[in-house]
Amino acid sequence: MTGVKHMKWWGWGVEGVGFHWQDKPAFRPFVQKAVALDVKVPPSKPIAFEDLTVPAPILADELRETLERIVGLGYALTDDESRVVHTFGKSIRDLLRIRRNELGRVPDIVVYPADEAQVQGVVDAAAEAGAVIIPFGGGSNIAGSLEPIPGEQRTVISLDMGRLNRVLEIDEYSGLARIQAGAQGPDLEEQLNSKGWTLGHFPDSFTHSTLGGWVATRSSGMQSDKYGDIADIARGLRMVRPGELVVLRPLPSTSTGPSVREMIIGSEGRLGVITEVWVNVHRQPAVREVQAYFFPTWDAGLAAMHEIAESDASPSITRVSDARESGFSLATRKESKGFSAVAQNTLMNVLKRRGWNLDDMCLSFIGYEGTSKHVSYEKRLVGSIVRKHGGIGVGKGPGALYDQKKFDTPYLRDFLLDRGAAADVSETAAPWSKLKSVYDNTIAAANRAYDELGVHGWIMCHLSHSYHSGACLYFTFAFKHDENPVAQYQVVKDAIQQAFVDSGATLSHHHAVGLEHAPWMEEDISTGGVHLMQALFDAADPQGILNPGKIL
Ligand code: FAD
Known part of the structure; x- marks a missing residue:
């Protein structure tokens, strides 16, 4: 037992948790209309683990023994389940292939270093043996950033960062924290919260993704409007490369040529293994609220979000769904009873009287944080913009529900796949x-x-x-x-x-890019941009052992 938590190998999240539709009366007709599927059909079970065809590892005894010596016995695993768990991320392509027993090339060994020195040992041993290294955070990416390239003949080592999960230091005066790269969202937030701080980075995958993974994929959390994307949050870092360590001190800004920090952010393991990150942290806000609004149309919602961005308001979340997604959100609500049902009917009648076509209606969530005075000021500013665009505020209730449920939504994907x-x-x-x-x-x-x-x-x-x-x-x-x-x-x-x-x-x-988005890189960053990036990867990794094939 390594003590590192992983998601289930065949789907999102933890065993025993799933999506249920029986308490959501509008869900079945909604899915029937959207994709012509009756969710009442008996679900199929994912393939049994014993029925997977896991290829034998390509691993010389000498390298296995070296890796065991570096990380310790029990932290260099070659069992099938460890290898399969570390093969894919959680894109639908990944889940479909794993369910269909199409595993492709599976890592040959999974290692769990306990500290940076062990990471360096593993990377150097891999370089010496000409083996491939694929850093593994939470395994939640959906761009094909983890799978070994098909037909890889060299040994593939999956380097799981899960044991490096501690907040090491907080510079309270600067609002900076030094955190190990393998810390998952809840681990690092708990450690920060216990001292009154927060990172403010909450991707929907928060519960199962890591700081190192966020940096390596240029992640963005739902409160990015206030806290920034991870590229803004990560101010300094340490990265292990074959035979060397890159150390970037935390700086608010610097003019030291092209940014090495920015080269590493989004590098998906192609430049090395990130072991620590210095991040901006913030005092936990006194008040945190997510308010819901309805707009009569998508165009009105878009125009309002644009005007909020141009205004003096600075909410932590700005989000508006189109009419289809608003319909989906309403269809995944539990049945309303009593006062809440009456209030909803009254609201819908008011909107109809205003001339709204309820099929075009768009649901919006705006987040506010700070002192209660600041939050009241922000809400007033946003409220006037919402009204100018024909929108209406519907209070904290739906926002609070969205806030509670946001990390459960991914389970719906497995529910649909089963059907x-x-x-x-x-x-x-x-x-x-x-x-x-x-x-x-x-x-x-x-x-x-x-x-x-x-x-x-x-x-x-x-x-x-x-x-x-x-x-x-x-x-x-x-x-x-x-x-x-x-x-x-x-x-x-x-x-x-x-x-x-x-x-x-x-x-x-x-x-991020991974394998899935790589075909569009040239159209995105131009031929010259691809040449520059390819030159960086070639020079930084002449052996081609650092997560090869990803991004370009
Ligand atoms: P992994 O999947 O383990 O790895 C991703 C890549 O980073 C790989 O190339 C890996 O080699 C590399 N890597 C990992 N750790 C390191 C390290 N220490 N050093 C060097 N390279 C490393 N993303 C968002 O940004 N926002 C969202 O709201 C969001 N929601 C999601 C919701 C769902 C349901 C799912 C399935 C995914 C979502 N994602 C989201 C995508 C995913 O969670 C992110 O890409 C996340 O940043 C990946 O982190 P991870 O720790 O799981 O990395």
């Missing part, structure tokens, strides 16, 4: 002036792909993570698949990604 439907996400960012056309083009492209496949598909979107010059659009898509789901998924995914780059948006705002 024959594939669901996944693609997200992007673009300037404000392009967001509407990016949205329209992406929806049209997905629908064309569904027509081409002859499937009844669904796509919905929300805007989140607002910046001065633009915002992120986050699309969720789903369809009932046939017996070739990976190929069908690829058609839809390709159409969506292509629509992003063709419309002037990026291939991903915060899910």
Whole structure:
């Protein structure tokens, strides 16, 4: 037992937790309409672990013994389950393949170093033996950032960072903390909270992803409007490379040439293994509230988010769902009873009297943090912008529910997979002036792909993570698949990604590149940009042993 927690090998999160629809009366008709699936169909069970065909490890005794010597007996594992758990992330492609016993190339050994010196030992031993090193955080990425390249002939070592999970030091005067890279979200927040601090980085995968993974994939959390993306939060770091250590002290800013810190952020293990990160931390706010609003249309919601970004207001979350995603959110609510049911009916009647078409209505969540005086001021500013765009505030209730449930939503994907439907996400960012056309083009492209496949598909979107010059659009898509789901998924995914780059948006705002998004890199950063990045990888890793094949 290594003491490191992992998600279940066949799906999201922990065993025994799942999505249930029976207490959500609108869910079954919603799914029937969206993807022509009756959720009452008996679920299929994922393949039994014993039925997986796990290839034998390619591992010389000498290297195994060396690794055991470095990390200690019991921390260099070659059993099938450890190797399978470390093969994939959690994209729908990963889950479909694992459920279909299409494992491909599986790491040969999983090592759990206890400290930076052991990480250095493992990396140096790998370099000496010409073995591949793939750093493993929480295994939650959805871009194909972990799987060994198909047909890899060299030994593949998965380097699990899970034992390096401590907050080492807090510089209270500067608002900085030094944290080991393998710390998962709840681990590091608990340690910070116990001293009155927070990182403020809450991706939807928070419960199962790590600080090192966030940095290596340029992650963004739902409160990025206030706290920044991980690229803003991570101020300094340490990274082990073959034969050397990169040490970047925490600095608020620096003019020391092209930023090595920025080169490492988003590097997906291609430059080395991040062992520690200095991050900005903040005092826990006295008040934290998520307020819900309704807008009559998507256009009104978008315009309001733009105006909030231009205004003096500085909320921690800005999020508005399109009408389809708003319908989905309402369909996943539990049955309302008593006063709450009456209040909801009254609200809907008021909106209808105002001339709203309830099918076009868009749900928005805005987060506020700070002293109660500051929060009241912010709410007033935002409230007047919402009203100017025809919106209406509906209080804290739905926001509090969203806040509680946000980390449970990923379980829905496994529920749908068990019933024959594939669901996944693609997200992007673009300037404000392009967001509407990016949205329209992406929806049209997905629908064309569904027509081409002859499937009844669904796509919905929300805007989140607002910046001065633009915002992120986050699309969720789903369809009932046939017996070739990976190929069908690829058609839809390709159409969506292509629509992003063709419309002037990026291939991903915060899910990184991995193998899945690599085909669009040249269109995203230009041929010259690819040459520059390739030169960096070639020079930094002449043996090609650091998570090869990812990003480019
Ligand atoms: P892993 O998946 O283990 O690894 C990802 C990549 O980083 C790999 O290339 C790996 O080699 C490299 N890596 C990991 N640790 C290190 C290290 N110490 N040094 C060097 N390289 C390393 N992402 C967001 O940003 N925001 C979200 O809201 C969000 N929501 C998600 C919701 C769901 C349901 C899922 C499945 C994913 C979501 N993601 C989100 C994507 C994912 O959680 C992020 O990409 C996350 O940052 C990955 O972290 P990890 O620790 O799981 O890394």
